[in-house]
Amino acid sequence: xxxxxxxxxxxxxxxxxxxxxxxxxxxxxxxxxxxxxxxxxxxxxxxxxxxxxxxxxxxxxxxxxxxxxxxxxxxxxxxxxxxxxxxxxxxxxxxxxxxxxxxxxxxxxxxxxxxxxxxxxxxxxxxxxxxxxxxxxxxxxxxxxxxxxxxxxxxxxxxxxxxxxxxxxxxxxxxxxxxxxxxxxxxxxxxxxxxxxxxxxxxxxxxxxxxxxxxxxxxxxxxxxxxxxxxxxxxxxxxxxxxxxxxxxxxxxxxxxxxxxxxxxxxxxxxxxxxxxxxxxxxxxxxxxxxxxxxxxxxxxxxxxxxxxxxxxxxxxxxxxxxxxxxxxxxxxxxxxxxxxxxxxxxxxxxxxxxxxxxxxxxxxxxxxxxxxxxxxxxxxxxxxxxxxxxxxxxxxxxxxxxxxxxxxxxxxxxxxxxxxxxxxxxxxxxxxxxxxxxxxxxxxxxxxxxxxxxxxxxxxxxxxxxxxxxxxxxxxxxxxxx
Numbered sequence: 001x002x003x004x005x006x007x008x009x010x011x012x013x014x015x016x017x018x019x020x021x022x023x024x025x026x027x028x029x030x031x032x033x034x035x036x037x038x039x040x041x042x043x044x045x046x047x048x049x050x051x052x053x054x055x056x057x058x059x060x061x062x063x064x065x066x067x068x069x070x071x072x073x074x075x076x077x078x079x080x081x082x083x084x085x086x087x088x089x090x091x092x093x094x095x096x097x098x099x100x101x102x103x104x105x106x107x108x109x110x111x112x113x114x115x116x117x118x119x120x121x122x123x124x125x126x127x128x129x130x131x132x133x134x135x136x137x138x139x140x141x142x143x144x145x146x147x148x149x150x151x152x153x154x155x156x157x158x159x160x161x162x163x164x165x166x167x168x169x170x171x172x173x174x175x176x177x178x179x180x181x182x183x184x185x186x187x188x189x190x191x192x193x194x195x196x197x198x199x200x201x202x203x204x205x206x207x208x209x210x211x212x213x214x215x216x217x218x219x220x221x222x223x224x225x226x227x228x229x230x231x232x233x234x235x236x237x238x239x240x241x242x243x244x245x246x247x248x249x250x251x252x253x254x255x256x257x258x259x260x261x262x263x264x265x266x267x268x269x270x271x272x273x274x275x276x277x278x279x280x281x282x283x284x285x286x287x288x289x290x291x292x293x294x295x296x297x298x299x300x301x302x303x304x305x306x307x308x309x310x311x312x313x314x315x316x317x318x319x320x321x322x323x324x325x326x327x328x329x330x331x332x333x334x335x336x337x338x339x340x341x342x343x344x345x346x347x348x349x350x351x352x353x354x355x356x357x358x359x360x361x362x363x364x365x366x367x368x369x370x371x372x373x374x375x376x377x378x379x380x381x382x383x384x385x386x387x388x389x390x391x392x393x394x395x396x397x398x399x400x401x402x403x404x405x406x407x408x409x410x411x412x413x414x415x416x417x418x419x420x421x422x423x424x425x426x427x428x429x430x431x432x433x434x435x436x437x438x439x440x441x442x443x444x445x446x447x448x449x450x451x452x453x454x455x456x457x458x459x460x461x462x463x464x465x466x467x468x469x470x471x472x473x474x475x476x477x478x479x480x481x482x483x
Contacts, residue, residue, distance in 0.1 A: 007031045009481050011187050012244050015045035015236075016150065017451025017470035018208035019157035020118075022479025033200065034168040035190060037209075038239050038420070040170050043158070046365040046423060047150035047453070047465075049234035053131065053143045057130040061114050064390045067112050073103045073459035075258075082349040098441025099429055100252035102211075103456040110432040111456075114472045120145075125156050125193070136365040137338050138277060138301035138386050143464050150467060154179030159162055170415040177447070178206065178245050180435025187315060188247075194200050204446045207436070208474060210423035211452040213262065222257045222259045222426060227369035229319025233420040234274035240423070244453050248428050252438045258456025259426030263466070267339035267420040269320070275422075278415045279306065279338040283385065283403055284325030285372055285445050286417070288316040289326070291355065291364035293372065298390055298402040302338075307461045314419030321417050324369065327409040332385040345413040354412045371396065373406035410467030423466065427455030434477040448477035 008030035011018045022032045054314050055063040085097045086105050097104075119129060132145035162167065168193075178199060183289045187201040204284035212218040214237050219227035232238055249255060268276045282298035286309075295312045299305050315323045329335050348354035351369055352362035375396035383389075385403065393404045428449045429437045436447040451470035 001410075006201040007033045008202065008483055009033070009204045009206065010035065010174070010200055011206045011208060012188065013045060013451065014043050014154065015047035015208065015210065015451060015476040016153050016157070016467055017408060017453075018206065019154055019161060019480075020471050020474030021206040021208060021478040022161045022166055023157050023451055024475050025162065026161060026166055027147065028328050028478070028483070030481060030483055031168065032161070033066060033202070034354060035040045035172045035174055037173040038170065041131070042235065042239070044150070044154040044236060045239055046234060046236045047470065048152050049236050050150040050467060051134075052146040052153055054119075054129070054142045054145060054468050055135065055462065055464040056115065056119075057142045057143055059119050059123070059133045059144060059361050062112055065141055067108055070103055070104070070456070071461065073457070075458045078102065081125050085423045093441070095374055095441040099437055099439050101254075101256045101429070101455065102458060105257070107430070107432060107456070108206065111469070111472055114476065115468055118472045118475050122153070122471065124184070125160055126250075127153065127156055135337055135340055136303045137214060137332065138168065138303065138468075140301045140304045141463065146467075149397050150482070156448075173231060173243065175211065175243055175247065175468065177251055179251060181288040182248055183445065185444065187457070198402045202419065202428070204448065206448040206450055206474070207244040207248055207428065207453045207476045209244030209453060210237075210240030213421040213424050214238040215241040218246070219424075220304040220426070223262065225240055225259070230262075230314055230419060230421050233267060233349070237421060240452065245427060248436055248447065248449070251444065253436050254431035254439045254441070255426060255431035255455065257425045257427045258458045261311070261458075262424045263457070263461040264307055264314065264419045265422050266306060266310045266313055266417045268343055268415055270343045270416065270472065271341040273340060276341040277339070278323060278417050280329065280335060280415070281417070282307070283321040283332055283335070284323050284407065285369070285400070286313070286321050286323055287360070287365065287368060288321050289318055289360065291360040291368050293368060293398060294321075296398050297400050299406075303463055307308045307463075308420045313417055316465050319418055322360070322414045323417055324354070324365075324407060324412065326407045326412050328405060328411070331383050333407040339415070339470045341415065344413045344449070347411045347413050349410045349412070351412055354414055358414050358416065369407050371380060372400075373408065376404045376406045388408035418430070423452045424432065425455065425457040426449060428451045429455050430473065432476075433480040434473045435480065446482070448481065450477050451475035
């Protein structure tokens, strides 16, 4: 069955990516329908729940390390032939290079270039950007944020989409793409609120439906058995079930990004709050369920390393760890701002009593802490919690590289921490017009991607770029969709 009218553009998803695409296209005079699987009250995917931090110096300049960080995290053991091809013009690249899963320099350069004008476009709707309070005690880059966070972004864009005449459908899920005999996109198959399957015809489709963190089957397929311990960092992630990525792959779209990884955040599993992050561990130690340390808790500033540390927590037995710290935490100004859980820590006047509180072996935890304490250097000089001090442990594995102080002053405290999925890294390969490419590096006519469905991350997430990815590639998709 087909809906009665044909649209110029179907947008799948209504987070920052989908709404940026929709409003841009509407401003150009295209007819647009926006599909959202959630209820109206929950629309917006991950964007609804984020502060929308952005890797920028101010609202017109990106951070100095923006492109550099992407280049440093483009993958492992890269083929020098591919790197050599990148030094030639794009039209001379072999097809396998155009469709390669790594983020090519041309794409990242365009991303960086388009950030300031995209922010300027968003400001035209009355949205404001600038320095905002942040829960990270230390930072290795510059950040601003949207006033009102991601919620303000999507609500303002949704208002604009409605004013410009968008059709918005809730509790409606796109499940397949429709193509002409020639292979161009001609619409999508959707499942409506009553569970009926219908065809929705359109000249263009933007896949902006997020990653697959809400789909246990895809999580297990791509991340393996550890996926059973992982959960989305916020409620919006449960709506991101990967159909957009899957339906594009099924028609030959090229995959991009690291499918076996994800952007991790360390959260308190007891809390019902969105992003109940725990970032105090650089000033204590992390132990697993066997009361053993397993990682360097402070290789540098927390914002530069929490992604890797968060994933390491997910690889521990039962996917859980505990941060153990003592009363010396009071030497860290504003330390409580690094904790967003609404549940207080466990607390006791002895290590053995604390171990009993959190269900660990008292003797093993005491041994672990005694060994750590012995490896800490003698205290010397001032404690500088907001600057890496190279005050490292010696003769212990794993080493703690900074802020290594013995855990000796009661009361002793502990928070449980699990690895939570902010978004998955695996997505689709796009060009600088947000057009989806096939496995031969050719454009799939009429198909675009934006937001989490665009695969550009490998290794370590380039922090505070995800909302920007949604806005920039959504804006590009809306600009290039054909009338």
